[in-house]
Amino acid sequence: MKKTGWVRKTGAVMLTLLSLWMAFSPTSMALRALPETYRLTVGGDYRMDTGLAVLSSQDETLAVKKGVLTARETGEKQVSIDLFGLLPLRKMRLQVDAGQTLMPGGAAVGVALATKGVLVVGVSDVQGQSPAQKAGLRSGDVIQSINGQEITDAAHLMKLVTALGGAELTVSYQRGGKIHAAILTPIRDEAAGTFRIGAWVRDSTAGIGTLSYCNPADGTYGALGHAINDADTGKLLPVRSGTLLQADIVDVRMGRRGEPGELRGTFLNDRRVMGDIEENTPLGIYGVLDQPFVNPLYPDGLPMGYQESVTIGPATILSTVDGEGMREYRVEIIQRTRQTSPGQKSMIIRVTDEELLKKTGGIVQGMSGSPILQNGRIIGAVTHVFVDDPTQGYGLYIEWMLQTAEEMDKAA
16 A cells, blocks of 8 residues: 555656646747747758657658758648657648749849828928918828829929919828828918918938849849838838839948948939839838849849748848948847737847948948848848847848738739
8 A cells, every 4th residue: 555655646746747847848838839830841941949849740741850850842731749759749730832932132222212192291380370280280191182183292282282372272181091181271471472381291202221032933022121211200101103223332330339320322323223112011112123133142042931940040141231242241040039910020130240240330221121041041131220239130021021012912
């Protein structure tokens, strides 16, 4: 009886320890973090970092060698995750597709954008009052039409207001994605001899960024990785028309703690047009190139990698930061986030390349859009720099940019 009691106690202790291990061990926590379905491309590798758990599969189209799984064919597969290769812990589905071969970017580009309508960047007084402010207009609103007539640019707005001679106007404007209407009566500016609505407006912008990728199949591209926002209002600028141009980097303002650096370039003088800009979105700008883009470092292109293939550790970015042209620089992915919906902050990268640190101090404005490469795949693009540490910044997964481009194509 004593022996039986000892066996029961020992068994209870072992069961308790096993329960605690299943609840709090690095292996169990890693298992809980695994998705129900893991996406992989043909030829792509998956290394499971789950401690004592081991991958196995009876599917002949999947190869498992030294903990690394490789898919040979497309389709939905299933793998088993076993403790020590003996005790089944869970199953995981694999969704294997052919993937896409993309031409990685890295080239400096100039962005010339004309807005759809005119953006209100501030209100102003006319003879001591502001008709625009009185009508409820405010900074960040986009005036789209007056009396039903679509506004093309600031000059058109001024011409129309002048022609109507101070008559009451019905102004249609966009705010927060919704269309509103207001009644506004211009006031005659006696000093200028013309009627004004009492608002400062902007109809275009220009700047420097980096090409992220080009899809050789249809010539579409993505760049910047974030939206083009108005400098004064911070609002996303709606696109009426836009042009993507080749840019030459002529100077760099070094990034320092608390002071983001900047690439300075030229592109408007000789206007070497690369393509159009069709959409300005929170995840970058998109359009179609006039001629196929060929990356001199990867002329055959590279496969894209889903977020599941992104690992903590070494990676590279492609950027043009001086007159020497595009270069590949070393970075390290220090954090990645499992995302079920598109976002700009998919991962955190740290610049480790001494040459790039010497040239720029890290990530600077104008490098946004620089493609991030890891294990022979395009996995993302640089989006933002940390203001308090220019050696670090955010990147988004390339799949979100491709998804955005696909949604645009379906909506066209």
